[in-house]
Amino acid sequence: MPKDHGIGASSKRREDVRFLTGTGNYTDDINVHGQLYVHFLRSDVAHGRINKVDTAAASEMPGVVRVFTGADFEGVGSIPCGWQVTDRFGEVMQEPPHPVLAQGKVRHVGDPIAAVVAESLSQARDAAEAIEFDIDELPAVVDMKEALKDGAPKVHDDLKNNLCYDWGFVEENREAVDKAIKEAAHVTTLELVNNRLVANPMEPRVAVGDYNRANDESTLYTTSQNPHVIRLLMGAFVLGIPEHKLRVIAPDVGGGFGTKIFHYAEEAFCTFAARQLARPVKWTSTRSEAFMSDAHGRDHVTKIELALDKDNNFTALRTDTYANMGAYLSTFAPSVPTWLHGTLMAGNYKTPLIYVNVKAVFTNTVPVDAYRGAGRPEATFQLERVVDKAARELGVDPIALRRQNFISEFPYATPVAVEYDTGDYTATMDKLEEIADIAGFAARRKESEAKGKLRGLGVNCYIEACGIAPSNLVGQLGARAGLYESATVRVNATGSISVMTGSHSHGQGHETAFPQVVAEMLGIPEDQIDIVHGDTARTPMGMGTYGSRSLAVGGSAMVRATEKIINKAKKIASHLMEASEADIELKDGQFTVAGTDKSVAWGDVTLAAYVPHNYPLEDIEPGLEETAFYDPSNFTYPSGAYACEVELDPDTGKVTVERFSAADDFGNIINPMIVSGQVHGGIAQGVGQALMENCVYDENGQLLSASYMDYAMPRADDVPFYSVDHSCVTPCTHNPLGVKGCGEAGAIGSPPAVINAVVDALQSGGHDVTHIDMPASPSRVWAAMNG
Amino acid sequence: MAKVEMTVNGKTVSGEVEGRTLLSDFIRGGLQLTGTHVGCDTSQCGACVVHVNGQAVKSCTMFAAEAEGAEVTTIEGIGGNDGSLSTVQQAFQDYHGLQCGFCTPGMVMSATALLKDNPKPTEAEIREYLEGNICRCTGYHNIVKAIMAASGQDVGAIAAE
Numbered sequence: 049m050p051k052d053h054g055i056g057a058s059s060k061r062r063e064d065v066r067f068l069t070g071t072g073n074y075t076d077d078i079n080v081h082g083q084l085y086v087h088f089l090r091s092d093v094a095h096g097r098i099n100k101v102d103t104a105a106a107s108e109m110p111g112v113v114r115v116f117t118g119a120d121f122e123g124v125g126s127i128p129c130g131w132q133v134t135d136r137f138g139e140v141m142q143e144p145p146h147p148v149l150a151q152g153k154v155r156h157v158g159d160p161i162a163a164v165v166a167e168s169l170s171q172a173r174d175a176a177e178a179i180e181f182d183i184d185e186l187p188a189v190v191d192m193k194e195a196l197k198d199g200a201p202k203v204h205d206d207l208k209n210n211l212c213y214d215w216g217f218v219e220e221n222r223e224a225v226d227k228a229i230k231e232a233a234h235v236t237t238l239e240l241v242n243n244r245l246v247a248n249p250m251e252p253r254v255a256v257g258d259y260n261r262a263n264d265e266s267t268l269y270t271t272s273q274n275p276h277v278i279r280l281l282m283g284a285f286v287l288g289i290p291e292h293k294l295r296v297i298a299p300d301v302g303g304g305f306g307t308k309i310f311h312y313a314e315e316a317f318c319t320f321a322a323r324q325l326a327r328p329v330k331w332t333s334t335r336s337e338a339f340m341s342d343a344h345g346r347d348h349v350t351k352i353e354l355a356l357d358k359d360n361n362f363t364a365l366r367t368d369t370y371a372n373m374g375a376y377l378s379t380f381a382p383s384v385p386t387w388l389h390g391t392l393m394a395g396n397y398k399t400p401l402i403y404v405n406v407k408a409v410f411t412n413t414v415p416v417d418a419y420r421g422a423g424r425p426e427a428t429f430q431l432e433r434v435v436d437k438a439a440r441e442l443g444v445d446p447i448a449l450r451r452q453n454f455i456s457e458f459p460y461a462t463p464v465a466v467e468y469d470t471g472d473y474t475a476t477m478d479k480l481e482e483i484a485d486i487a488g489f490a491a492r493r494k495e496s497e498a499k500g501k502l503r504g505l506g507v508n509c510y511i512e513a514c515g516i517a518p519s520n521l522v523g524q525l526g527a528r529a530g531l532y533e534s535a536t537v538r539v540n541a542t543g544s545i546s547v548m549t550g551s552h553s554h555g556q557g558h559e560t561a562f563p564q565v566v567a568e569m570l571g572i573p574e575d576q577i578d579i580v581h582g583d584t585a586r587t588p589m590g591m592g593t594y595g596s597r598s599l600a601v602g603g604s605a606m607v608r609a610t611e612k613i614i615n616k617a618k619k620i621a622s623h624l625m626e627a628s629e630a631d632i633e634l635k636d637g638q639f640t641v642a643g644t645d646k647s648v649a650w651g652d653v654t655l656a657a658y659v660p661h662n663y664p665l666e667d668i669e670p671g672l673e674e675t676a677f678y679d680p681s682n683f684t685y686p687s688g689a690y691a692c693e694v695e696l697d698p699d700t701g702k703v704t705v706e707r708f709s710a711a712d713d714f715g716n717i718i719n720p721m722i723v724s725g726q727v728h729g730g731i732a733q734g735v736g737q738a739l740m741e742n743c744v745y746d747e748n749g750q751l752l753s754a755s756y757m758d759y760a761m762p763r764a765d766d767v768p769f770y771s772v773d774h775s776c777v778t779p780c781t782h783n784p785l786g787v788k789g790c791g792e793a794g795a796i797g798s799p800p801a802v803i804n805a806v807v808d809a810l811q812s813g814g815h816d817v818t819h820i821d822m823p824a825s826p827s828r829v830w831a832a833m834n835g
Numbered sequence: 836m837a838k839v840e841m842t843v844n845g846k847t848v849s850g851e852v853e854g855r856t857l858l859s860d861f862i863r864g865g866l867q868l869t870g871t872h873v874g875c876d877t878s879q880c881g882a883c884v885v886h887v888n889g890q891a892v893k894s895c896t897m898f899a900a901e902a903e904g905a906e907v908t909t910i911e912g913i914g915g916n917d918g919s920l921s922t923v924q925q926a927f928q929d930y931h932g933l934q935c936g937f938c939t940p941g942m943v944m945s946a947t948a949l950l951k952d953n954p955k956p957t958e959a960e961i962r963e964y965l966e967g968n969i970c971r972c973t974g975y976h977n978i979v980k981a982i983m984a985a986s987g988q989d990v991g992a993i994a995a996e
Contacts, residue, residue: 064928067936068920068943070870070910077869170853250874250882250937250971302937303971335875555935555972725931725977732974756879756969764965764975
């Protein structure tokens with residue numbers, strides 16, 4: 049029987065009722081009395097020198113309160129970058145300033161030139177059209193390799209060139225890897241593109257800045273995955289507001305997928321302008337603005353080489369990647385192609401020698417940063433594509449080649465500096481073969497061929513590093529923040545509980561799943577426990593939600609705080625029952641004395657804590673509230689095996705996903721329903737990347753895919769029902785819940801499965817195609833078939 | 836500015852609007868019914884779907900003035916007066932058909948309109964009908980499943996977990 053409450057139960061989500069009845073509280077639903085509206089005038093050229101921005105006429109327009117330009121931000125801090133990468137020569141990366149409003153130059157389409165603040169949004173928009181500006185358009189750099197050539201236009205005049213860093217990992221392995229590849233029995237080489245994507249949470253970004261002059265307090269309502277991080281970055285580095293005078297609230301947030309981690313100029317602008325004008329200032333992004341101002345994702349160009357011995361054992365791996373940073377360094381951008389990518393290049397395989405080179409490049413495009421998976425999808429795609437290509441070159445079964453090279457003993461220290469604690473890659477592959485009915489594929493291919501279609505099967509594995517991250521380790525790697533998480537468990541007098549967590553829920557269901565954990569530990573009903581999140585004034589300092597870290601790190605902090613609660617409650621119970629503390633047991637919400645029939649209920653103990661008439665005041669304080677900060681000792685390593693079956697219409701090149709199966713090992717699972725939902729969503733995003741989505745710039749830096757008319761989002765009829773399984777469980781050994789994280793797996797594991805399937809389909813039709821770049825759109829597939 | 840009057844969720848409402856005011860802006864800003872969401876500016880995402888005279892309509896594609904005299908139902912008016920959930924709303928909760936909740940009002944309004952016209956839609960019919968509603972969280976799996984369940988179909992056999 050499945051459990052109906054506590055850990056392991058598919059408890060229905062309590063947050064759903066407000067979302068289903070239109071009573072959610074998203075940032076754009078917040079209107080502060082007396083608020084003004086801002087409209088940003090954005091650059092329509094990719095690169096240009098600003099000669100003049102004349103706001104005189106606009107300032108006289110009806111309803112306009114003030115027009116701001118870059119000059120108003122002289123002396124205000126730069127939008128900071130949160131990670132400093134050191135290159136392979138020991139030099140720190142080139143790090144340009146990022147002003148709130150453009151100063152001197154515009155560097156990408158969408159770079160804000162001026163901001164009009166007015167009584168209504170339409171007045172602000174009308175007035176923006178009256179701003180007179182004179183910008184000399186300069187040649188733009190869009191292609192990364194072109195950007196690195198001598199004499200290429202510089203995105204930032206004060207930097208040496210457009211190279212942010214040239215990173216080597218592990219640099220000491222470089223020569224050994226070169227030698228192993230030279231001496232290998234077989235080398236498979238693949239050049240590929242990991243296409244630029246736009247995260248596109250359905251809720252566009254919004255910021256509302258408010259200021260109370262009487263007590264000098266600023267409040268920012270914002271669509272963020274991590275309000276404390278925004279408070280830290282904006283308060284300390286941009287505006288110089290101390291934490292106790294700055295409150296950041298991220299209420300209901302309509303999806304994040306990484307792009308709402310970062311601190312954005314619009315947040316700083318609204319906070320700054322509200323202080324200048326002593327009135328609230330609101331900005332709501334349009335979708336078109338989102339395409340040119342939300343940080344993009346992926347955008348790697350890679351050459352990968354896999355060396356094998358005569359028995360098809362992997363002997364070495366070398367990969368060279370160009371990673372697009374865009375025009376400025378977004379909050380975590382430098383970490384994505386390096387530490388979140390290079391450290392995953394071992395994948396599920398015992399390849400002994402690995403070398404990763406990454407050149408990060410500035411271009412005249414929107415900044416690029418973490419998008420669901422962040423570095424790990426890029427690692428997985430290239431590795432699983434090159435392994436598949438190797439199998440086809442060698443004429444061996446792609447699944448068998450993978451199985452032969454699987455890591456099978458744990459813990460396992462990879463040659464790229466991480467230690468996998470647990471996993472069972474054979475088990476997940478076995479499970480995948482079962483749920484995907486790999487054995488039945490040949491018959492299904494025949495059916496497709498009878499209809500004049502080609503059918504392909506693609507299989508791959510993945511591993512990821514989640515639960516970001518041990519603070520002392522990431523500090524050595526260049527992080528400018530700690531990556532612990534926090535929780536306060538506040539037990540009220542009558543026994544109900546509020547858990548204040550530093551994690552943030554923007555679709556993941558924390559309000560349901562987190563109480564399941566505390567309820568299990570205390571043996572009280574889930575509905576006695578509420579979660580508080582998303583407000584720096586109501587929660588302890590926390591780092592927020594990304595990198596599949598909420599349960600592994602935030603959940604662990606909550607467990608530690610709850611353990612402190614239990615310890616104190618047992619002391620109180622021992623006093624009430626006049627028994628030794630060591631004999632007190634807690635089960636089903638009752639404290640008992642071992643070996644006796646004495647008991648007191650949870651509520652009696654909590655009441656005693658707040659009405660301490662009969663209470664050991666000489667030994668312990670009254671009250672029952674505990675806080676814990678949890679810093680993980682390692683990453684967690686979810687893994688799995690995915691299979692995709694596509695049908696390909698040779699007349700049109702159209703690919704349809706007919707079946708998609710995922711077998712994941714997420715460690716222990718709190719709410720299986722929520723976990724399945726996370727995988728479903730990730731798969732759709734991966735299928736979208738593989739077949740549909742593409743963020744396209746022309747050679748002048750014009751963004752050609754800036755709306756849903758041009759950027760192909762996956763829709764309901766682009767995907768099938770999925771088959772997902774997470775019954776293979778190897779618990780994480782180093783966090784108290786044994787959990788690994790599940791938020792990004794679907795998006796990491798699915799793109800190579802789709803492309804492997806497309807290549808398989810094409811080859812089954814006799815086409816000599818060994819690779820096709822994402823998205824495998826009908827035109828690309830047709831071109832691949834027809835030369 | 837012109838006066839517009841319509842019936843929204845059974846109540847007569849009125850307001851002053853500009854000619855360019857969209858119905859979605861009037862519902863959100865004028866009436867403070869913030870359950871209707873705006874997720875794009877090209878009438879693609881469907882987060883703003885409401886019912887106008889019984890038809891599912893993207894409220895960003897209509898001017899408020901065009902709804903003069905119309906019967907409008909928004910997500911706030913689709914459940915029972917006692918706060919109970921409609922069959923479709925309940926199925927979305929039961930089958931985890933939502934995550935961040937932003938597309939959800941539009942999804943529920945579209946699904947409700949679909950089931951009115953087609954009480955037992957096939958999976959393919961549901962997927963085609965939802966072409967105009969984008970969800971970034973669920974991968975659509977549990978949305979389609981919820982709508983099939985709301986129409987009384989046995990989803991246990993159809994949609995593998």
